[in-house]
Amino acid sequence: MNRLWILSALLLTAPAMWLFGPTQAIAPAPPRYQEWLADARHLPDPATATTQQISAWFASLPPGEADALTEDYPEVVGNLDGVPVARRYAANRDPALPGRQILALDRRGDGLVAEVFGDLNTANRVAVLIPGVATELANFNTGLGGVRHRAPAWQARQLHDQLRTLDPGTPVAVIAWLGYDTPDAVRRDALREDSAASGALALERLVAGLTQDRPDRRITLIGHSYGSIVAAHAASRLGPQVTDIIAIGSPGMGVPDRAALHTSARLWAGSAPDDWTRRLPGVQIFGLGHGRLPVDPAFGALPLPCADTAGHDGYFQPGTRSLHAMARIALGQAVASEA
Structure with a gap:
């Protein structure tokens, strides 16, 4: 009888621990x-x-x-x-990718990759794009579902072009950084923050490497969707060279407000009028969900203009206010309000 009771208890508690257990950050070993x-x-x-x-x-x-x-x-x-x-x-040179500046490449599992646009050795200002759910090596260049504007490599190229247009004289670089194992889909893993916590460890090392010999360098982190949670987990452990954190299409950042991030960086948040994340309840219960949306005025983030952005993945489309504003932020320039 005791054995049956123990077995029954295990069968009941195992799913609960799977769903509601503590967040775990695991730094993967390199190949x-x-x-x-x-x-x-x-x-x-x-x-x-x-x-x-x-x-x-x-x-x-x-x-x-x-x-x-x-x-x-x-x-x-x-x-x-x-x-x-x-x-x-x-x-990381790959004959199939001639001329590409690949800063990281790991083909195991879903794969990891980071690509640089611009001259990272001379750049005074660096923007790092952190993608979200279901982004992997196979769609890094082509976009999830084959949709080009969902591809981190394409998005980073658009931002770099916008930076060069706004200020041709400032040395800049943009990194499309798929440096963590993203959740595979909007399911249980995407509702928890284990992937974000592990990704934050890798993001901290990236930033440390970017600033170790360049204390004057200024870095802007741009977290799209689940990528904003990665930035949030790392925020308190990043140096003052990270001047701005931008959350776009964020489902929440795992904290109740901007102050809980414990960072000196300015926090910006933007969401397209029809971005599906706007319909999320903004709660976090027993480790599930990501809390208040950062576009909620009560969160305390600075507003990123997104009125003309379409959908969950349109923030880097040329000509949009969101792309223009992100480039200005990365350059340290003032951003006009939505009005």
Whole structure:
């Protein structure tokens, strides 16, 4: 009888723990991690070494040794924040993608990838696009469902073009950053924040790598949909170089208001008039849901003009107020109100 009672209790509580258990942040190991650690050259541990330590270690290597290491472990070198940008591009070079500046590439599972538009070595201002649910390596260039304007690579290119149009003289770069395993669909995983918490760990390392030798660099994070939750989880642990966080089409950021993000960065929020996230209830119960929508005035975010934006994925369409405003924010320029 006791055994039956225990079994019944397990059957009842397991689904509840699956749904309502605590949020877990797991930093994935890079490809070929164990081989890298076992190498007789005593290579730095990507899981524990800071981006500053990685940078200093690579700088200490003779060019020939660094080249050999890149050739032996392109999967590790190409995904290691702190490694010189040019070396990461070389490690991630793909004959199928000639001329592309690929900052990270991991083909395992759904895949991870980050692409740079502009000169990241000279850029004073950098914008990082964080995509949302169901974005993966297979649709990074083509867009979810084959819809071009849903593709992070296309979106980043539009933002970079807008930046160059507004201010041709300022060195800028845009990173389309699929650096975390997004939820596969708008189901249980998308209602929880485990993916966001894990993504935040990777985002923190990205920002640390971008600013370690450039304390003057200014960074704008743009989180689309679930990507805004990734930015929210990382916000309190990012340095002052992150001056602005923009949430577009956000289902909530996992906190009740802007103050709960504990960041000095300005927070902007925008949502198209017909974006389906506007219909979400704005609640969070037992770890499900993401709380008040950041476009709610009570949240305390600055309003991003989106009156002429269409749908959940139209924020980067050329000619829209949303694209123009995001570019101005990334450049440190004033943004006109919706009126």
